Amino acid sequence: MYLCNLSGPQNVADASCEPSALFSAVGVRLAQVRWSRYNPSFLEPEVNKELYQKPFNELSEEEKEKQELKAVRPIKAAPPSISSSVFSDPMISKFTNMMMKDGNKVLARSLMAQTLENIKRKQLEKYHRAPDDEKETVECNPYVIFHQALKNCQPIIGLSNITRGGKTYQVPVPLKDNRKRFLAMKWLITECRENKHRRTLMPEKLSEELIQAFNNEGPIIKKKHVLHKMAEANRAYAHFRWW
Amino acid sequence: MAVVAAGRVLLLGGRWSAATASGGPSAQTLRLIYTTTAAWRKNIAASGPEKYTEAFIKKQIEEFDLGKRHLANMMGEDPETFTQEDIDRAIAYLFPSGLFDKRARPMMKHPTEIFPEQRKIQWGEDGRPFHFLFYTGKQSYYSLMHETYEKLLNVQKHQDQLAAQGISPQKEKKNLVGSRWVTKTELEGMLLEKLSDDDYSRFIRLLEKLMTLPCSDIEENYIKKFSKEIAVQLQKVSVEPLKYDEQGVAFSTGEGVRKTSRATAVVYGSGTGKITVNGIDVLHYFPVLQDREQLLFPFQFLDRIGKHDTTCTVSGGGRSSQAGAIRLATAKALRSFVTEKEVEFMRQAGLLTVDPRVRERKKPGQEGARRKFTWKKR
Numbered sequence: 001m002y003l004c005n006l007s008g009p010q011n012v013a014d015a016s017c018e019p020s021a022l023f024s025a026v027g028v029r030l031a032q033v034r035w036s037r038y039n040p041s042f043l044e045p046e047v048n049k050e051l052y053q054k055p056f057n058e059l060s061e062e063e064k065e066k067q068e069l070k071a072v073r074p075i076k077a078a079p080p081s082i083s084s085s086v087f088s089d090p091m092i093s094k095f096t097n098m099m100m101k102d103g104n105k106v107l108a109r110s111l112m113a114q115t116l117e118n119i120k121r122k123q124l125e126k127y128h129r130a131p132d133d134e135k136e137t138v139e140c141n142p143y144v145i146f147h148q149a150l151k152n153c154q155p156i157i158g159l160s161n162i163t164r165g166g167k168t169y170q171v172p173v174p175l176k177d178n179r180k181r182f183l184a185m186k187w188l189i190t191e192c193r194e195n196k197h198r199r200t201l202m203p204e205k206l207s208e209e210l211i212q213a214f215n216n217e218g219p220i221i222k223k224k225h226v227l228h229k230m231a232e233a234n235r236a237y238a239h240f241r242w243w
Numbered sequence: 244m245a246v247v248a249a250g251r252v253l254l255l256g257g258r259w260s261a262a263t264a265s266g267g268p269s270a271q272t273l274r275l276i277y278t279t280t281a282a283w284r285k286n287i288a289a290s291g292p293e294k295y296t297e298a299f300i301k302k303q304i305e306e307f308d309l310g311k312r313h314l315a316n317m318m319g320e321d322p323e324t325f326t327q328e329d330i331d332r333a334i335a336y337l338f339p340s341g342l343f344d345k346r347a348r349p350m351m352k353h354p355t356e357i358f359p360e361q362r363k364i365q366w367g368e369d370g371r372p373f374h375f376l377f378y379t380g381k382q383s384y385y386s387l388m389h390e391t392y393e394k395l396l397n398v399q400k401h402q403d404q405l406a407a408q409g410i411s412p413q414k415e416k417k418n419l420v421g422s423r424w425v426t427k428t429e430l431e432g433m434l435l436e437k438l439s440d441d442d443y444s445r446f447i448r449l450l451e452k453l454m455t456l457p458c459s460d461i462e463e464n465y466i467k468k469f470s471k472e473i474a475v476q477l478q479k480v481s482v483e484p485l486k487y488d489e490q491g492v493a494f495s496t497g498e499g500v501r502k503t504s505r506a507t508a509v510v511y512g513s514g515t516g517k518i519t520v521n522g523i524d525v526l527h528y529f530p531v532l533q534d535r536e537q538l539l540f541p542f543q544f545l546d547r548i549g550k551h552d553t554t555c556t557v558s559g560g561g562r563s564s565q566a567g568a569i570r571l572a573t574a575k576a577l578r579s580f581v582t583e584k585e586v587e588f589m590r591q592a593g594l595l596t597v598d599p600r601v602r603e604r605k606k607p608g609q610e611g612a613r614r615k616f617t618w619k620k621r
Contacts, residue, residue: 049544084544195339
């Protein structure tokens with residue numbers, strides 16, 4: 001009764017593999033923060049309930065070692081933006097934080113909620129308008145649409161500036177997972193802030209872009225293809241990369 | 244006559260010291276050496292840390308023991324069973340101090356705690372050093388490295404012997420998780436010598452190399468000197484038992500802190516999941532959804548959403564930090580209702596740790612804590 005009315009993500013399998021990929025295996029930051037209030041020996045907290053309910057025998061070697069390590073090391077406090085409920089999704093939290101301006105988390109969260117509601121409404125309209133045999137193909141879950149849209153927007157290869165002999169070349173470079181996710185979200189947000197009519201609101205524009213990206217069409221997918229083509233064109237300079 | 248002249252000159256500034264020239268016939272002549280007051284003022288910084296002789300330390304220990312007995316008599320307690328804690332209490336009572344810094348207040352501790360352990364003089368009367376590595380500058384460190392490498396060679400020799408006999412050594416995987424190596428400061432304390440980070444990491448790498456060899460069990464005693472045990476985290480926390488109020492309902496209290504907020508929560512065993520904060524219903528006190536999610540987090544994690552009633556009081560801070568403080572308080576209170584395994588799960592989910600993050604102060608010369616002023620070329 002206290003939580004929002006939207007139904008939680010039905011396809012939790014997609015959501016559950018994302019959170020572990022956002023942090024490294026052991027829960028220790030790969031790049032050490034220069035100065036943190038926590039001692040470096042503190043490990044990241046694991047909020048997902050299902051991982052704790054697995055019986056001991058089903059765990060693999062790696063997970064057993066991780067568990068033993070967690071038993072002796074102190075753990076950081078869970079941040080206020082995440083919780084163990086089905087409604088808290090790490091991708092959605094990250095996207096909300098990127099949308100936030102001047103620390104106004106309340107506004108960012110309400111915009112996100114309105115966006116998901118808009119997606120649901122549009123998909124439901126489409127569902128009811130579709131003939132009976134096509135009704136099953138219409139995806140109504142806004143969380144599934146969000147995750148799939150972001151996945152479709154992620155570029156595989158990026159360009160990096162390398163200076164050789166005074167000239168700067170655009171060298172094609174493989175991107176890390178974090179970087180891909182960040183670029184997809186960044187493109188979405190900039191697209192929705194800049195290329196819209198003065199009177200359209202953010203949730204409306206965002207929901208439209210997300211549905212288009214889900215169907216592999218729209219300006220962000222086009223931007224991704226343009227980047228891939230540039231990388232393909234600059235294939236000759238690929239040997240400049242040393243990492 | 245020359246001596247009389249020197250005596251008269253002493254009345255002026257400066258100091259004249261007479262030096263006898265060594266040699267046979269002119270042994271009576273005095274060479275006058277002029278030194279200014281500035282020159283004979285002692286260079287305290289260059290002479291290094293204060294050196295304490297063994298006799299001095301021994302005398303201090305005797306005085307301390309005697310003083311301890313006097314203090315025990317003064318306080319009317321038994322001198323034989325007067326512990327350090329009793330001494331601290333007695334001194335705090337007899338010499339009350341309003342100073343803020345604990346280290347500035349009067350204290351009476353055993354001399355080994357006050358005077359740091361120092362190395363004895365490393366050379367004999369003839370000036371020749373005792374240790375063969377003295378002139379490296381870090382004699383204890385290099386001798387330690389030599390010793391450890393010797394053990395490594397020993398183990399390898401043993402391995403070769405076994406291989407010659409045809410036995411392949413099997414090593415059972417030791418559980419490394421419960422132990423850690425000595426830290427750099429601890430090693431410096433052991434060697435009584437300053438080390439650099441590089442030196443320390445070289446030594447640890449050598450120890451790890453030694454440990455990974457199959458036959459390293461021979462030198463286990465040596466390795467144990469440099470490893471310490473880490474206690475399992477769970478053992479450090481004691482869970483309070485449930486209390487019962489007048490109606491016989493079980494309840495438990497917990498306290499939580501976050502930034503400047505302080506919260507206390509009382510969780511009742513039977514209930515419908517109502518939460519009351521400072522006498523106001525949670526829906527009115529926390530209109531933002533995120534805060535209510537945080538309050539429900541501990542209950543949702545333990546699958547006990549509709550089973551407990553909570554009454555909280557909170558003060559200080561803003562809306563998010565108050566929610567965080569109440570979350571910690573309820574998690575601590577719920578420990579009494581739940582099995583030990585679930586307490587460990589809560590700890591690993593980050594529900595039982597106090598969040599140490601506070602607002603970073605603004606620095607002079609900058610606009611904020613991190614933001615610098617706009618850089619202008621001219």
